[in-house]
Amino acid sequence: MKKLFLPALLLLGLLGQAQLKADDVKTFTLKNGMKFLVVEDFSIPNANMYLFYKVGSRNEHQGITGLSHFFEHMMFNGAKKYGPKLFDQTMEFNGGANNAYTTENVTVYTNWFPASATEVIFDLEGDRISSLSIDPKMVESERGVVLSERSTGLENSPWEQLSQTLGGVAFLEHPYHWPVIGYEDDMKNWKQEDLERYFKTYYAPNNCVVVVTGGIKLEEVKKLAEKYLEPIPAQPAPPKVNIVEPEQTGERRVLVQKEAATPYLMIAYHVPEAKHEDYYALNILNSILSSGKSSRLYTTLVDQQQLATSVFSGFGESFDPTLFQIYGITAKGVNETALEKGIYEVLEKIKNEGITETELQKIKNQKLMEFYDQVETINGKSNNIGTYEVFFGDYRKMFDAPAAFNKVTAADVQRVAKKYFTRSNRTVGVLKSNTEE
Amino acid sequence: MKNFKLYILAGILLATTFQLAAQGYKLPAYEKFKLPNGLVIYLMEQHEVPLISVSAILPAGAIYDGEQSGLASLTAAGLKHGTRSMTKAQLDEQLDFLGASVNTFASKESSGLSAKFSAKDKDKILSLIKEILLNPVFDSTEFAKEKRRLLVSLEQQKESPRSVIGAYFDKFLYGEHVYGNIVQGKISTVTPLTAEDLKKFYAANYRPDGSAISVVGDFNAKEMKATLTALFAGWKKGPKTTSANPASAAINKPSENRVLLVNKEDAKETTFFIGAPGIARNNPDYVAIDVVNTLFGGRFTSMLNDELRVNSGLTYGAGSRFSALKNGGSFIISTFTAGKTTEPAIDKTLEVINKLHTNGIDEKSLTSAKNYVKGQFPPRFETASQLAGLMTQMFWYNFDESFINNFEKNVDGLTVEKAKEIIAKYFPKDKLQFVLVGKAADIRKIAEKYGKVKEVEMKEEDKKSF
Numbered sequence: 001m002k003k004l005f006l007p008a009l010l011l012l013g014l015l016g017q018a019q020l021k022a023d024d025v026k027t028f029t030l031k032n033g034m035k036f037l038v039v040e041d042f043s044i045p046n047a048n049m050y051l052f053y054k055v056g057s058r059n060e061h062q063g064i065t066g067l068s069h070f071f072e073h074m075m076f077n078g079a080k081k082y083g084p085k086l087f088d089q090t091m092e093f094n095g096g097a098n099n100a101y102t103t104e105n106v107t108v109y110t111n112w113f114p115a116s117a118t119e120v121i122f123d124l125e126g127d128r129i130s131s132l133s134i135d136p137k138m139v140e141s142e143r144g145v146v147l148s149e150r151s152t153g154l155e156n157s158p159w160e161q162l163s164q165t166l167g168g169v170a171f172l173e174h175p176y177h178w179p180v181i182g183y184e185d186d187m188k189n190w191k192q193e194d195l196e197r198y199f200k201t202y203y204a205p206n207n208c209v210v211v212v213t214g215g216i217k218l219e220e221v222k223k224l225a226e227k228y229l230e231p232i233p234a235q236p237a238p239p240k241v242n243i244v245e246p247e248q249t250g251e252r253r254v255l256v257q258k259e260a261a262t263p264y265l266m267i268a269y270h271v272p273e274a275k276h277e278d279y280y281a282l283n284i285l286n287s288i289l290s291s292g293k294s295s296r297l298y299t300t301l302v303d304q305q306q307l308a309t310s311v312f313s314g315f316g317e318s319f320d321p322t323l324f325q326i327y328g329i330t331a332k333g334v335n336e337t338a339l340e341k342g343i344y345e346v347l348e349k350i351k352n353e354g355i356t357e358t359e360l361q362k363i364k365n366q367k368l369m370e371f372y373d374q375v376e377t378i379n380g381k382s383n384n385i386g387t388y389e390v391f392f393g394d395y396r397k398m399f400d401a402p403a404a405f406n407k408v409t410a411a412d413v414q415r416v417a418k419k420y421f422t423r424s425n426r427t428v429g430v431l432k433s434n435t436e437e
Numbered sequence: 438m439k440n441f442k443l444y445i446l447a448g449i450l451l452a453t454t455f456q457l458a459a460q461g462y463k464l465p466a467y468e469k470f471k472l473p474n475g476l477v478i479y480l481m482e483q484h485e486v487p488l489i490s491v492s493a494i495l496p497a498g499a500i501y502d503g504e505q506s507g508l509a510s511l512t513a514a515g516l517k518h519g520t521r522s523m524t525k526a527q528l529d530e531q532l533d534f535l536g537a538s539v540n541t542f543a544s545k546e547s548s549g550l551s552a553k554f555s556a557k558d559k560d561k562i563l564s565l566i567k568e569i570l571l572n573p574v575f576d577s578t579e580f581a582k583e584k585r586r587l588l589v590s591l592e593q594q595k596e597s598p599r600s601v602i603g604a605y606f607d608k609f610l611y612g613e614h615v616y617g618n619i620v621q622g623k624i625s626t627v628t629p630l631t632a633e634d635l636k637k638f639y640a641a642n643y644r645p646d647g648s649a650i651s652v653v654g655d656f657n658a659k660e661m662k663a664t665l666t667a668l669f670a671g672w673k674k675g676p677k678t679t680s681a682n683p684a685s686a687a688i689n690k691p692s693e694n695r696v697l698l699v700n701k702e703d704a705k706e707t708t709f710f711i712g713a714p715g716i717a718r719n720n721p722d723y724v725a726i727d728v729v730n731t732l733f734g735g736r737f738t739s740m741l742n743d744e745l746r747v748n749s750g751l752t753y754g755a756g757s758r759f760s761a762l763k764n765g766g767s768f769i770i771s772t773f774t775a776g777k778t779t780e781p782a783i784d785k786t787l788e789v790i791n792k793l794h795t796n797g798i799d800e801k802s803l804t805s806a807k808n809y810v811k812g813q814f815p816p817r818f819e820t821a822s823q824l825a826g827l828m829t830q831m832f833w834y835n836f837d838e839s840f841i842n843n844f845e846k847n848v849d850g851l852t853v854e855k856a857k858e859i860i861a862k863y864f865p866k867d868k869l870q871f872v873l874v875g876k877a878a879d880i881r882k883i884a885e886k887y888g889k890v891k892e893v894e895m896k897e898e899d900k901k902s903f
Binding site: 092097113148149294332368369 | 438439440485486487488526529530532533534535536537538553554555582585586588589590592593595596597598599600703704705706708736737738743746747748749750751752753773774775804805808809811812813815816819820821
């Protein structure tokens with residue numbers, strides 16, 4: 001089990017033992033540009049491999065929307081050595097399991113396996129990265145699967161519909177405009193050549209960061225990487241995403257009709273990408289607003305005023321400027337405009353009066369516990385290391401994060417609230433049954 | 438996403454109880470003792486991170502709801518609505534400030550508490566846990582707010598087939614047996630509930646005898662034993678005896694195929710369960726059933742997912758699971774498909790069931806399932822919270838570490854012949870119970886193909902039983 005490896009704890013003044021140092025993350029880069037980050041951890045007889053490809057829906061254009069996510073599926077449908085079905089069959093036969101996910105920014109493949117099966121995993125990954133077969137019959141069958149994935153999302157959650165519509169209005173030019181799952185008509189029309197070009201361009205070893213954590217020695221990982229992955233040729237760097245979303249100059253509003261017991265409300269503000277200097281202050285602001293039942297939004301809107309049955313906020317890592325989102329479900333008998341007004345009052349209070357030192361300390365205490373959660377397991381370790389490497393440009397930033405959080409003052413939080421929570425910078429979405437009134 | 442977590446967890450639901458036997462692993466040493474009032478306490482030291490996890494289990498689940506569906510769940514939630522020494526707001530503030538989490542919840546048979554906090558805060562948080570469990574006040578203002586939120590949430594769930602199909606299925610399968618009780622409650626039964634009802638339910642069902650608390654993490658067991666004894670020794674025994682368990686009544690077995698068609702007027706897909714009675718948690722074939730179910734519907738390459746997703750593209754995913762409780766359980770196949778492909782999806786599901794019974798399992802598949810089940814379990818007991826949860830499960834279902842330490846041996850002992858017997862005995866091929874949630878006008882005729890159809894409206898409150 002878990003050595004802690006974030007000096008986070010030291011810097012937050014709470015740590016004693018067992019933290020891992022930046023030096024305990026070993027790295028090497030293959031000749032083809034594929035970068036490896038390795039943590040030896042023999043706490044359980046298992047290991048994992050997380051592959052972060054820097055490709056997501058932001059690399060698409062209209063006509064091929066949803067292709068990144070579709071490709072994530074195709075990566076399981078057969079290559080040269082391991083044909084159709086054999087990737088999963090071989091992995092499971094060897095005691096391993098896998099999954100994968102796609103976002104606007106990245107496509108991530110996750111393998112979890114007994115450490116003794118590590119070589120098989122390298123063989124499987126090497127095979128599909130070097131020589132995936134894109135069989136038209138498989139493409140057709142898999143198209144049905146992703147259409148079902150899209151439909152079941154919309155069928156079961158009003159948020160899916162509302163956030164897709166809102167994203168299309170908040171971003172008018174930047175590719176965050178379309179949903180990761182894609183437009184239904186694009187999904188039905190992806191062409192063979194689109195897929196082939198996508199694979200060659202983005203599934204290049206030099207566009208991938210690999211993290212391995214578990215009961216295996218660095219030397220062994222290196223040997224396997226050289227054997228199975230180094231022969232795969234590098235490709236020219238993928239084209240840059242040049243579009244920058246122009247500054248929003250006035251509030252935008254959207255209304256969506258769908259049967260709902262009470263209206264769903266979503267408010268989104270444009271905020272910067274992960275590498276921006278305001279990232280840590282915004283991250284803390286997000287927690288102040290909605291982390292726990294003593295948070296600002298919950299106490300005010302759910303508990304005291306009872307305008308909402310639930311309310312939360314979200315702000316995550318991204319390559320390009322993104323959205324800071326606030327979501328709420330209106331309480332019975334409450335007009336959604338009352339909830340919207342209530343949310344603005346909470347935000348205005350922070351803008352005008354700031355936050356208290358106690359609140360700030362509370363969030364810093366919570367961040368410490370979050371760190372423990374994230375690094376308590378070998379999977380949490382790989383995920384965290386990979387995220388910092390990909391979104392912040394260097395896994396070592398993870399070791400600087402605690403200092404960065406600690407440096408944030410109450411005044412910084414107030415400053416970013418004032419800077420980004422403006423009327424002209426927001427998009428407001430409402431989903432409800434009756435949109436005619 | 439490639440697939441829902443469903444497929445990883447789909448084995449037997451209590452998959453979390455397997456672990457650590459693989460590759461020579463044993464459950465780490467722990468201590469178990471009983472206070473004079475009957476409360477059982479488990480302690481396990483784990484010093485790798487300065488954290489402590491707590492898990493508690495109490496005989497106060499939805500099976501004790503009676504006519505007041507939702508009562509156990511609201512009572513569990515109400516434990517955190519303030520205690521004799523602090524208001525709900527003070528409690529939330531204190532927990533949040535320390536970055537601690539304390540959650541209370543009810544399930545079908547039991548209620549529980551789970552907590553995670555920094556080791557340096559152990560005295561403060563353990564005292565709070567004691568207050569929450571022993572001295573809740575069930576404040577009526579807080580209850581009114583909670584109820585209002587729950588009623589909206591129950592209404593919202595009627596818009597999401599995935600959120601309600603499980604409750605429909607349990608009611609359909611178990612009928613009047615208390616395992617058909619709906620944990621979250623119904624609008625008609627939650628509406629009249631009061632804080633007084635919660636107090637009564639609490640007085641009748643929250644008691645030390647029949648309950649257990651496990652604590653895992655960075656502490657000294659001797660000191661922890663003294664702390665917990667001081668905190669919980671004064672908890673008075675309850676009035677109820679174990680013979681009062683309403684779940685011990687016999688469960689009626691279905692005698693024919695039946696279909697419950699739940700009409701959702703604006704549905705674009707059909708979400709369906711096909712199931713039958715399952716097993717109790719103490720079934721001696723528990724591990725063998727899990728291995729066979731892994732092949733049938735418990736992982737990505739399982740027969741069900743292979744046929745319905747990989748070969749035909751009819752769905753994003755299909756799987757099966759056994760939900761095992763103390764006195765019985767259910768077996769469920771679950772999937773969803775576009776409305777217009779309802780019939781091929783159901784037909785294919787039935788074909789896969791037949792294939793399992795006709796062809797059985799070959800040596801290679803069995804080896805694969807064994808490797809998979811063994812390979813995937815060490816991460817299930819990696820954290821203090823997982824270990825704490827395991828020990829309360831051991832208490833509740835009355836098994837000990839031999840189950841874990843012998844797990845690998847039991848998996849390895851399964852032969853092709855034995856697997857064949859397991860299939861014949863535990864995997865249903867007739868008297869199937871279907872629940873279809875979709876647009877009835879389009880699928881009513883199809884539903885009739887599979888058995889006698891009973892139709893209900895998703896928007897309307899369900900009747901007592903179907």
